[in-house]
Amino acid sequence: MTSWPDFTAVLEEKLNLLPEPVEISSIKQFEDTLEALNLAVELTINKHVPETRQSPFTKRWWTKDLSSLRKTAVTLARTVNRHKSNMDHPSHKSYRLARNAYSKKI
Structure with missing residues (x-):
């Protein structure tokens, strides 16, 4: 929603009002x-970037870590489904561990 040509024009005007660049020789000069x-x-x-409001439907508690855990659990669930006749297959244990890790984070 930002008008970038207007944004850059105003920023350029404001930067032109600053003093000419010089070699910085002190911490105070750098900070200023x-x-x-x-x-x-x-x-x-x-002035140019409109503020946005967060949607009331967003899940503020959802993190990228949760997305990663969920993706792992879903992928392992598909593997378990392929091997559902063989309960000794290692994918069953991996899936249980992944599902528990995801459930604890929620």
């Missing part, structure tokens, strides 16, 4: 330069 640069970027973002 960094603060001025951050302020220019922050003001541009506040």
